[in-house]
Amino acid sequence: MSIALITGASSGLGRAFARRLSHDPAIHEIWAVARRADRLEELNTLCACPVRPIPLDLGKEDSYRALRALLVEADPDIAVLICAAGFGKMGDSTAIDPADNAAMVDVNCKGAMAVTLLCRPWLGRGSRVLEISSVSAFCPVPGVNVYAATKAFLESFAKGLHQEWKKDGVAVTAVCPYWIRDTEFIPKAQEGKPGSWHSFPLALTTEQVVDRALKDSARGKWLSTPGMVAAAAKVGAKLLPDGALAALLDRMRG
Numbered sequence: 001m002s003i004a005l006i007t008g009a010s011s012g013l014g015r016a017f018a019r020r021l022s023h024d025p026a027i028h029e030i031w032a033v034a035r036r037a038d039r040l041e042e043l044n045t046l047c048a049c050p051v052r053p054i055p056l057d058l059g060k061e062d063s064y065r066a067l068r069a070l071l072v073e074a075d076p077d078i079a080v081l082i083c084a085a086g087f088g089k090m091g092d093s094t095a096i097d098p099a100d101n102a103a104m105v106d107v108n109c110k111g112a113m114a115v116t117l118l119c120r121p122w123l124g125r126g127s128r129v130l131e132i133s134s135v136s137a138f139c140p141v142p143g144v145n146v147y148a149a150t151k152a153f154l155e156s157f158a159k160g161l162h163q164e165w166k167k168d169g170v171a172v173t174a175v176c177p178y179w180i181r182d183t184e185f186i187p188k189a190q191e192g193k194p195g196s197w198h199s200f201p202l203a204l205t206t207e208q209v210v211d212r213a214l215k216d217s218a219r220g221k222w223l224s225t226p227g228m229v230a231a232a233a234k235v236g237a238k239l240l241p242d243g244a245l246a247a248l249l250d251r252m253r254g
C-alpha cells in the first residue's frame, strides 16, 4: 500500500495537500496527523481516497513512538511525506509566553525532525519529502523571532537531508512560503502582543503553495520558494547582510 503521510492535516496547508494528493492514483491512502481528531475524520468526506486519522500531539515524544508503531504494523510505502504541522507566535520574544516559545521549538523543529527520520525505513526510491519551512528562515525576523529561528532550523535540516538521501532516490525539499492568507496560522499567531506584525500584503493562497511545492518536489529541488515575494526574499538574503535585513524588517512591523 502506497500512502501520503501528512502532518498538520487538520487545517490550512496540510489539509490542502491532503485534498490534492488524494487525487493522485499512485496514492492509496492518506495518513493524516494532527491533534484535532474530528477535523482529521472530516477529511474522509473531502478527499478522493481513504484517509486514516492519526490524532497525535507532535510536541510530545510519546507521539513519535505511537506513529512508528503504526508504520511497523501496516508497513506501507510512503510515497510522499509532508511535515506541515507547526505554529508561530508574533510579538517581541519576551512578550511571548515562555511555554509557547518552547512549544514552537518542540513542534516546528523536534516534531518535524523526529517524524521525518522515523519514516525513513518506509521511504523508497522515488519517495518525496516536503518540509514546510517559511520565508522567515532566510534571515532573523524581529516580531516573529523564535518562530523564524525554528524555520531556519527546518530549512537547514531539509537541505542537509536532501544531500544525504539523494543517493537513495529520496527527494527532500524545504518549502519556504511567504505569508499564506487562507489558513489558521495568522489569526492564531496574532494575539495583539506588542511588536506583532499586522500587515500581510501579497499573501499567498494554500492552492498556490501546494502547486509550486509539489512541482518543485517532483523536479527534485532542495528548495521551493512559492510566490514572487519568497523568491525575491531568497535572493535578497543572499545579497544583503543579515543585520541590514533584520533592521529593515523591524521597521516594517508594528
Ligand SMILES: NC(=O)c1ccc[n+]([C@@H]2O[C@H](COP(=O)([O-])OP(=O)(O)OC[C@H]3O[C@@H](n4cnc5c(N)ncnc54)[C@H](OP(=O)(O)O)[C@@H]3O)[C@@H](O)[C@H]2O)c1
Pocket: 007, 008, 009, 010, 011, 012, 013, 014, 033, 034, 035, 036, 039, 056, 057, 058, 059, 083, 084, 085, 086, 087, 088, 107, 132, 133, 134, 135, 176, 177, 178, 179, 180, 181, 183, 184, 185, 186, 188
Ligand atoms: N500561514 C502562513 O502564513 C505560513 C507561512 C509560511 C509557512 N507556514 C507554515 O506552514 C505550516 C502549516 O501552517 P498553516 O498556515 O496551514 O497553519 P494552520 O492552519 O494553523 O495549520 C497548522 C497545522 O499544524 C497542526 N499542529 C499544530 N501544533 C501541533 C501539534 N502540537 N501536534 C500536531 N499537529 C500540530 C495543526 O493541527 P491541530 O491544531 O489539530 O493539532 C494544523 O493542522 C506551518 O508549519 C507553518 O509554520 C505558514
